[in-house]
Amino acid sequence: MPRSRQELQELVSTLGKVCISIGRADLASQLRVYFLALSRGLTDARGTLQLKWSEDAVTDWLGMLQVPPFSERFPVRGENARCSRCHPAPSPRAYQNLETVAQVPGGTGRRCKVCGERWLERAPRN
Ligand SMILES: [Zn+2]
DSSP states (O other), rough: OOOHHHHHHHHHHHHHHHHHHHHHHHHHHHHHHHHHHHHHOSOOOOOOOOOOOHHHHHHHHHTTTTTTTTTTTTOETTTTOOOOOTOOSSSSTTHHHHHHEEEEEEEEEEEEEOOOOOEEEEOOOO
16 A cells, blocks of 8 residues: 655665665665655655656757757767668667667657767658
């Protein structure tokens, strides 16, 4: 049976204190963020908070969304684009090592798992 938010916050607080006492300030810092998310209602119904952000992630998303001054961070290519480094010419294997890293309005962020090249693949206009 799920606990109330207040009960969960008390457990988080207890765990945070234990973490400090055993020298795990890193975990206590994460728990502070989780506690704040709980208190602001920023978790899902099961009290889950999934969060992994960094400066690189912020600028990558700004680039994928083409927000200045990051609009040119990634090349824009057409549908079914290949990695320009690993598969400059058409090949049946050209799409084996590609992954989607972002879905944005009008396109998809793609990444080559071999060399790390990233680009924005524009969706065809209807
Ligand atoms: Zn590549």
